[in-house]
Amino acid sequence: MQKDTLCLGLLSLGPRSGYEIKQMFEGPLSDFYSLSFGTIYPTLNKLQSEKYVSCKQLSQSKKPDKKVYTITKKGKDLMKENLLGDASAYIRSGNFGDQIKSEFFLLLLFAKYLPEETLETVLNERVLFLQQKLEQFKYDGPVPSDLQALRNEKSITFIRGLATTLIESGLNYMEKNRGKLY
Amino acid sequence: MQKDTLCLGLLSLGPRSGYEIKQMFEGPLSDFYSLSFGTIYPTLNKLQSEKYVSCKQLSQSKKPDKKVYTITKKGKDLMKENLLGDASAYIRSGNFGDQIKSEFFLLLLFAKYLPEETLETVLNERVLFLQQKLEQFKYDGPVPSDLQALRNEKSITFIRGLATTLIESGLNYMEKNRGKLY
DNA sequence: ATTATATATATCAAACTGATATAGATAGCT
DNA sequence: AGCTATCTATATCAGTTTGATATATATAAT
Structure with missing residues (x-):
């Protein structure tokens, strides 16, 4: 845009x-x-x-x-x-549109060059990080007043819900399939 | 990277x-x-x-x-x-990491400035587009030989699976919640 | 006192993209 | 045969964007 x-x-x-x-x-x-x-x-x-x-x-x-x-x-x-x-x-952009520019995906692509214990730590920390993100998106408490306008947008509610769903299913997938990377 | x-x-x-x-x-x-x-x-x-x-x-x-x-x-x-x-x-990057740079999310953020029938078309086309993406990720047929090396990487299998899961749950969410945007 | 942090605007070198240039080859159309 | 389009292949560059830094004031913490 x-x-x-x-x-x-x-x-x-x-x-x-x-x-x-x-x-x-x-x-x-x-x-x-x-x-x-x-x-x-x-x-x-x-x-x-x-x-x-x-x-x-x-x-x-x-x-x-x-x-x-x-x-x-x-x-x-x-x-x-x-x-x-x-x-x-x-319509054809981002978050499965053209480009995500995910350094994490690139790191996984070359996962075989990381020592196994490093890969393990990386995946554990990613899970922790995504769990924190999830909390952030779910949090519904007070925000600074000049940001409340944004929070109140119908579209923000929709997008926050979508983000929550995506993170949840991503976490779920990672926990079930991380064994495939070794 | x-x-x-x-x-x-x-x-x-x-x-x-x-x-x-x-x-x-x-x-x-x-x-x-x-x-x-x-x-x-x-x-x-x-x-x-x-x-x-x-x-x-x-x-x-x-x-x-x-x-x-x-x-x-x-x-x-x-x-x-x-x-x-x-x-x-x-660990803290892309696809729920720092940044998605999604023009589609930005468009939704300003959805109220689009005529209702335009918003409807936009959402319909987004669904179609994501369905096509899903097919691409699921497709397991032949690819040019110099790209087969990539296709065979364990990590690519993992990432393709993750992408498939994310698109599927995103589509699901959109179909169930698009009413919230009007 | 000193360091750190927050508000607030502005600028700029370095990096990156998207477009264009160049060039040989193939393929389809009339 | 001539014309246009497309593909392979490398290279360059203007224009845009970022990340860092500069400047200034004020508060809070150590």
């Missing part, structure tokens, strides 16, 4: 600063996508200069100033147009 | 040209990882100049010349060293 469309989409959930957009990528979106500051800040500047977002400079008492961006009518129109135009391309 | 380690790993399965390594990424590895020609060719040149691989220029009668690379003892040692050293980092 174009960085422009993505930033507009996140701003459509409510006004935010670049730093806060990054926090979304590191929090609730961290398993699905990310953009770096090096992409976010130039994108917001470009969107502002082309009037897709407006910007208010806020002086905060105990924190540095921040620039809060709000999506404009023009920006919402562009976002909708881009989503519609590119929807068909996104 | 470092491109060096990855290329050495693929060459450890048998001597290959840069073009043939790319074919692996576009064939049996396409759902898990990829590198472009712009990365593969410079990497092979660097590995050769540092004696991690040797190179034979082959004149072919009906095709362009090709450079076939073979991993050396020094190269195999480096590969094993790197795999061991980085193994713990790869």
Whole structure:
């Protein structure tokens, strides 16, 4: 997805600063996508200069100033147009679409070059790690207020449920079939 | 995973040209990882100049010349060293690890901006697409001989099985819960 | 006092991709 | 025979993106 469309989409959930957009990528979106500051800040500047977002400079008492961006009518129109135009391309992506870029799968591919006890440790730690992920996805407690907007999206509920299901069946498969790697 | 380690790993399965390594990424590895020609060719040149691989220029009668690379003892040692050293980092990656980069999940996140009939089409096509993927992973027929080496790896059997399981439970979830998106 | 951490924006070298260039061969169509 | 398309094969490069670093202020912990 174009960085422009993505930033507009996140701003459509409510006004935010670049730093806060990054926090979304590191929090609730961290398993699905990310953009770096090096992409976010130039994108917001470009969107502002082309009037897709407006910007208010806020002086905060105990924190540095921040620039809060709000999506404009023009920006919402562009976002909708881009989503519609590119929807068909996104059907074939990620999490069994084109690419997963899984370093873990690559490591398994070359598992025969690891000492057996290393492989054992690796698989044990992977299981632990996935169990932790599962807890994270299942956790329904309070989140920082500026992230609650995301949490409340119907689509986030759907995606969290899907992620939970996928991790559970992956864990199950690993526990039943890890013997095949030796 | 470092491109060096990855290329050495693929060459450890048998001597290959840069073009043939790319074919692996576009064939049996396409759902898990990829590198472009712009990365593969410079990497092979660097590995050769540092004696991690040797190179034979082959004149072919009906095709362009090709450079076939073979991993050396020094190269195999480096590969094993790197795999061991980085193994713990790869435990927390992809397919529920750090990042999926799923354009499809992003599209769902903004599903409310799509007309209802578009969303319906998108979900239907995603189901069809995943069903096709499932067939691909289940297919056990003949593959080009230079890719058979990969197919025969124990780890590939494990990973294909895992992918099949994940797609199946993902499909199942989507069919049962798609109503939650409207 | 010092170190660590958090908020906040900005920049940049290094890495990587996607596209394009080059070149010989084959295959199908008219 | 000529034309277009596609495949094998290597190479290069502009444009994009990341990961790291710089800058600045403030709080919390040791």
